Amino acid sequence: MDDMMSQFLEVFFEESFEGLDVMETALLELDSGDADLETINTIFRAAHSIKGGSATFGLGEVSEFTHLVETLLDEMRDGSRPVTAEAVNLLLQSVDCLREMLNASRDGGEPDRQRIEQLGRELHMLRDGDGGDGAGIPREEGETTAGEGEGCGWRIQFRPHANLFQTGNDPVRILRELADLGEMEVTADLSALPEFALMDPESSYCAWQITLRGPASREQIGEIFAWVEDDCDLGIEPLAAEVDEPEAAGVDQEGVEAEKSPPAIESPTDTEPAGSGTTPAAKPATRRARAGGEASSIRVGIDKVDDIINLVGELVITQSMLGQVGDRLEEGEEADSLLEKLFAGLAQLERNTRELQESVMRIRMLPISFVFNRFPRMVHDLSNKLGKQVELILSGDKTELDKTVMEKIGDPLVHLVRNAIDHGIEMPEERERAGKSPVGRVELNAYHKGGNIIIEISDDGKGLDAGKLLAKAWEKGLLPEGETLPDEKAYELIFHPGFSTAEEVSDVSGRGVGMDVVRKNINSLGGAVEIESQPGKGTRLTIRLPLTLSILDGQLVRVGEQTYVLPLTAIIESLEIDRRNVKAISGQMELYRLRDEFIPIIRLYELFGIEPDNTRLDEGLLVIVEGDGQHLGLLVDDLMAQQQVVIKSLEVNFKKVEGFSGATILGDGTVALILDISGLIKLARARAASMPGEAA
């Protein structure tokens, strides 16, 4: 059962996290004022399925907490409660809290109980607040019966003694009667269940945790249990009090019973060090879920799968067609007449293969909304915190990109958006003085261009101040005092390590380890980032990323007998070397003067220790590449084809080799190594340091 359970549990977690995302998005819509019934319904539905799921899996804490949230939402839904900013904020916090609780149950950690209690109390206060009495008697729409804790419902611990059946009682009947009293949720606790062989069919082993919502009174419930009172351990508490102090209440009511009763799935969390939970198998199951992490599965639209099935069907047809050609050749049919068929078949095969490849790649593609979705919340929190008014505009959020790229681009984007709000957008008054709307705009836009995805982050804030950047660069010694740069070059300074322009360091941004890391992350994905800015008008950052990490547009280059692949994105230009433009520095390093820039030359054959066609600079070609923000000239013997290559890891069976990002297999089946520009720079530096004076 545990294997099955853990499998379903994973699905439950996945769906719950999705549900929470949905809630968050919808709550933010509520926040901006255009609350319609459908939005509230969406939130309610998501909360409801999380509650149901968590109760099924015995995550009592989660289901109780969600229940509170759900009750609030229910009231908003039927119009008996206005949608206030306060409530929405509280609900947003509850979403965070639930996320944390779910994370904790999945990874076997401890949720922040204090926070849960605190939020639970706030939720209660909010609900009771407009009930007026505030004494733990929540107002319920419609009828209200007398007695403590009514209205909201009851939490019932029902643990029959083993001899229950012998007294002629049937727990099912009791549960059924309870269900008549209102909306009911039952969690069965099977922890007392013995092994099958040891089971006595006439004994009762199950226990139930029942959450009953509705206007039922304690008497009504008592009546149902009247016949079995002496044959079971029974705990009946009003729901509200229970959630206020979940742990204390549980222990008070049930005493020792409570220790046995935590449902199987929670036991690993509770008994982590001892590891001797009631069901030993539960522990490894939870562990496995943790190891799998969030990257363990991916949801694929059925249309994408159908696409692939169709393509495979076509592939099979092509194969049989080619097979026929082969057979007829074997039978001695005239080759000439078959040649045409063969070529047609091969062309079809090529098309099938390409389409199949694209379709398979598309499985890994997700809309960028997965990343974008977190921004409304972030902008909401951040602008509140900074006292700025910010409007976030998302466009192109259906643009798809590879899951791996997506996971890696999230953090850099967060950083850039934070920067835009913190540094870019001015305070409302300042904006008004500058004749702009007090509400700043931050725009996120994504679209495909060629084989790349472009993500733009723009704001209409104050823009970058080139003068200030230069002053800072002088002060930090990044630039010789007094030397100026054209504006575009000055903007690039923000990508320099240890460069932060925030006048005072806030906890939002400005720790000085920002933009350089952002650029490095983006570069490591094979992408690039550019910045444009206009003083007073705003700043726009453009990120260019490859759609996928497993295929690369490559330029094949030849050095001696070896073929290497250069990522096309890294290449700026290729040229024949004009000897007059080559300058040597202290006999060690060669520089090539290209327009107004001196570019260091790396002789690949020398770096790799291979025999080249020739060692004369003007016989080879210089490929100007960019990496780590600097330019580099690679001396190669020849440029060959440009083609897409599938990236294969060297690390799987070998190890990371400096200077190479991986390998690929060429059309003839041989392996070619893929050059990594920043690795080459390191390699060349190390080489220059270890053997001074030899490189001339």
Place this chain on the structure above:
Amino acid sequence: MNAPQPIHHDMLLEFTGGEDDGAREQYLSFLLGDEEYAVDILKVQEIKGWSGVTPIPNCADYVKGVINLRGTIVPVVDLRLRFGLPASEYGPLTVVIVLRIVGGGRERIMGVVVDAVADVHNLPVEELKPPPTFGASVDTEYLRGLATVEERMLILLDIDRLLSSGELAVGDEGGG
């Protein structure tokens, strides 16, 4: 004829090659110069002819390079060079033994270049002798033992350890 034969106990014994005293291990032996080495046959994935490699710059000389093994990039190690023996010309008999190496907590596929594959030996466990502390051209750390087959000495390699050492180490582990 068509009905499946019930499997008898003595048949099973035949299959496992056990006569009466069980424990035997199978080794694949190969030649390096005049010496005959052997590796646990269960480590061997396949044997293929030498067909050139793509060299990896700036690696130890015994790492000949990488090959494409049905879409997987597999490094190839020259065992002669790894053991410090004189290099030899690769000829038609030169083969690459593709091995599954466990080291540093994961399994890797690697090829080793040897002069020729010699034989498969079925060795009783008790005939394995501990390696000498000196004398072989191989660091005794990488030896599992010695065995005598028809008056010839067989050097049994601890291939996992050998191919997880030095340049081939996984991350920080397995060095030495």
